[in-house]
């Protein structure tokens with residue numbers, strides 16, 4: 001009876017140890033894959049979105065203001081007035097910001113009104 005009780009405790013210990021090893025292995029694997037495939041976001045996009053009208057009207061040909069801002073920071077669109085709604089003051093702020101702030105690659109953009 002005593003031998004049976006000890007072996008049951010031993011089995012529980014082995015099961016818990018295996019679960020801990022499995023959890024650590026999977027945790028390390030997830031952290032490694034997550035780090036390898038992470039998408040580096042351009043921090044300028046978040047700042048420029050705040051300067052946009054926020055109407056998300058689609059008049060620029062993008063589904064929303066964030067789409068046009070992504071096109072700015074990726075260099076696909078260089079004219080800020082592609083936004084049909086933005087006023088002159090905010091458009092100038094966007095131009096000044098993007099032409100003077102370096103992105104993750106260490107370079108500034110060349111955008112115009």
Ligand code: SF4
Pocket residue numbers: 052053054055056057058059060061062063064065066068082083084085086
């Ligand atoms: S036209 Fe301007 S306000 Fe409309 S979705 Fe494009 S960026 Fe936003």
